[in-house]
Amino acid sequence: MATLTNRRITLAARPEGLPEPRHFGLDTQPVPEPAEGQVLLQTLYLSIDPYMRNLMDPIGPGYASPVEIGAPMVGGTVSRVVASRNAQFRTGDLVLANAGWQDYALSDGSDLLALGDAAQPSQSLGGLGMPGFTAYVGLLDIGQPKPGETVVVAAATGAVGAIVGQIAKLKGARVVGIASGADKCRHAVEELGFDACLDRRAPDLAARLAAACPQGIDVYFENVGGEVFDTVLPLLNLHARVPVCGFIAHYNDSAPAPGPDRLPRLTATLLQKRVRMQGFIILDHYGERFDTFRREMAGWIAQGQVRLREDMVDGLENAPQALRRVLQGQNFGKTVVRVAE
Amino acid sequence: MATLTNRRITLAARPEGLPEPRHFGLDTQPVPEPAEGQVLLQTLYLSIDPYMRNLMDPIGPGYASPVEIGAPMVGGTVSRVVASRNAQFRTGDLVLANAGWQDYALSDGSDLLALGDAAQPSQSLGGLGMPGFTAYVGLLDIGQPKPGETVVVAAATGAVGAIVGQIAKLKGARVVGIASGADKCRHAVEELGFDACLDRRAPDLAARLAAACPQGIDVYFENVGGEVFDTVLPLLNLHARVPVCGFIAHYNDSAPAPGPDRLPRLTATLLQKRVRMQGFIILDHYGERFDTFRREMAGWIAQGQVRLREDMVDGLENAPQALRRVLQGQNFGKTVVRVAE
The missing domain is CATH 3.40.50.720 (NAD(P)-binding Rossmann-like Domain)
Incomplete structure (x- = not known):
């Protein structure tokens, strides 16, 4: 594990207007070790969503804290558990997570949703998420x-x-x-x-x-x-x-x-x-309604009543450009960055 | 009855901005005779309300038709039945009506609310209306x-x-x-x-x-x-x-x-x-809630839990100036024009 590195895309400077490449940084860090109760997650898919622009402002949008300068950008992910010291998760598990714009992240498990053997796990960042x-x-x-x-x-x-x-x-x-x-x-x-x-x-x-x-x-x-x-x-x-x-x-x-x-x-x-x-x-509604939604939406998708289209981008390094495209309405379908296979 | 005249304050011209005296006309007409099923109403109190300004525009506010040029301004009134050919109303009855800015008006009774022997009938244009x-x-x-x-x-x-x-x-x-x-x-x-x-x-x-x-x-x-x-x-x-x-x-x-x-x-x-x-x-809510409201509000007023203050103006001829004052926030309490005793 010590030989792996964690690439992170960070907020380098706060944009006024549309974010430019100079507003993002790319650094590498050692992959962290999970403490007792934690899991180590590897990012497979990163969701790109408009709200991320709001978190780049110095004053956040009220429902979430702004990203700090030098910190990794936040974001929803489909991740794989690659090391577990939490009894609820095993190595190899696929989960819906909030690992952000990076290859690896730690979690105590409380914000994870197990995805089982979902055939198209990235759908959990889009129509199913x-x-x-x-x-x-x-x-x-x-x-x-x-x-x-x-x-x-x-x-x-x-x-x-x-x-x-x-x-x-x-x-x-x-x-x-x-x-x-x-x-x-x-x-x-x-x-x-x-x-x-x-x-x-x-x-x-x-x-x-x-x-x-x-x-x-x-x-x-x-x-x-x-x-x-x-x-x-x-x-x-x-x-x-x-x-x-x-x-x-x-x-x-x-x-x-x-x-x-x-x-x-x-x-x-x-x-x-x-x-x-x-x-x-x-964010207000996950507690009361998310399970119902997942069940109902999964049924609609399975029966072909709801169709999903993804706008897939390869490579974590292309996440900033993907966000720019979303903010300009240039995406065609749900934008997802494939970070690892 | 034929010797009485009906003073009417009409819309003479459509204002842009605050209405001026020249936007109103004052004419006199013979007092109309009630047909079978109608009552003749004499206006005692005329309510002055901000919405009246909207009805002076060429395109109405959507919930009511604009007043036509030359027609009397519309408005809620407390009126007295002075002649009746409608079995539901007798001469002398006090009613809540929509007689507009004039001394007399006809009604078929369908838009009238009998006020009984209300001690302060003008309250039905304000807190009770x-x-x-x-x-x-x-x-x-x-x-x-x-x-x-x-x-x-x-x-x-x-x-x-x-x-x-x-x-x-x-x-x-x-x-x-x-x-x-x-x-x-x-x-x-x-x-x-x-x-x-x-x-x-x-x-x-x-x-x-x-x-x-x-x-x-x-x-x-x-x-x-x-x-x-x-x-x-x-x-x-x-x-x-x-x-x-x-x-x-x-x-x-x-x-x-x-x-x-x-x-x-x-x-x-x-x-x-x-x-x-x-x-x-x-206007949407009269059918379902007005009776409940009247009962509850009358109780609050009787118990001194709701206090009403009127901004009483004497004389029909002063209604245009009263509307100007309301539109400029110069009234102090509910503005009512006392048209007759």
Whole structure:
């Protein structure tokens, strides 16, 4: 064990705006030895998610501490137990972990979920993991779509959006996606079963969204913010629900956004349409709902009712670039870094 | 009857910004004769409420049609039945009605509520009527304050704010008001029982609000918008609730508000604090809850647990100026125009 080294990708400097390569460091450390009660984990797959950008800011997003300068970036992983001094885990076990952007990490086992002999373990970072759970809780608990209602979701082929749309279809809703480019839009309709998907970059999005939602919008699952939100707002129906899971369009803002001030128009819409807009952080919900979600989602996947697409990147050293691509909406499917076989 | 005339205050022109005298007309018409099934109503008290400004715009607020040019302004009234061809009402009956800004009006009875021999019938335009019901539904159904939580409300001595604060106290919450001027703040604390009330005009509102809410804010009852909302936002606690009943600060906006854009900061707060923000229009709730509200509120008033203050204006001709005062926050209590004895 002493001959192995642990590569870590660290936060080297705090970005303003989109992270650049200089904001990340790469160092190597000796692989740590597990103490009594601990396991040593080797990272197989690292999840890349938009929230990671927020943890690079000096003041964290409130639900998690910022990454310290010089510390490894945090992140969810599928890891293999390579040494165990914890009776609950054996060498060779596959687990869902929070090992971060590095080859090896220690855990006391309390944050691990045993994955058994999962055929495609990286799915536990996507549709069967945090992004899928985010879609499930936000859509079902806050959005509450009813059969025949219209659900709109942006980043429609992304890790969360693709699941939001597919669950909404299972619940009998009409689903309209918004995505970047014709390939993603085709995928959303042909593979994921969306009723329509609009290219965010094509001109006149507002008119096309209105045409695609002839009955208005009952649920808008907010995961992007920005311009898409402005096109959705006038189409919201009476008693519409807007679960807010993110607003990636603004994560890289380094200064207050210029005017006009869009808040009065939002408030007017909330009032006139009796809209409920509610933020949620998925970390709050693991205790009560994660097991139910995993069981139900595994069934949907097994029956082909929910399809998952991965955007696989090889090599830990490519994680920074993968995060940049996610923040710019260039990923096509759930972004996962393959760190080791 | 033919010798009586009906004075009407009409919408003469659509204002941009605050309504001026020239936006209103005053005409006289013959008093109409009730047809079979109708009653003729004489207006005793006319309610003056912020929503009336919205009905002066060419595009209505969504929950009601705009007033047409030349038509009388709409409004809730306490009226007396002066002639009846409807078996449900007799001459002399006092009713809650929607007779608008005029001396006389006809009704088929379907929108009337018999007030019996109410000692202070004008209360049915305030604490016992639409503003009180707005406070009751918004605070209890959406705000859901728990004992020990902190509730903040602006326009704290206004028709809605005063009731919000007093009901919140009855539910065991800490209540902090915001109002314009020392007199109103003193009234909120000494007469209405608020724990604190801050003068909106004094410098450094944000710091004073933070000091008055050492445990943060759990419920913010939004009825003003504007600057007050900005001071509240950073103080919202996890899982805070924001019922939205109005945003009077923006009713007179004649153009999109200048920047900075405050929407990204709101979205970030909703997300990080898991806030629920929900608009409501009180018209939706009469069917299910108004009777319960009237019974419960009448009990609170009778027992001195809720105190009502009226801002009484004499003379129908002074209604336009009364609306201007309400829109500028110059009223002190529920504004009512005494149209006839």
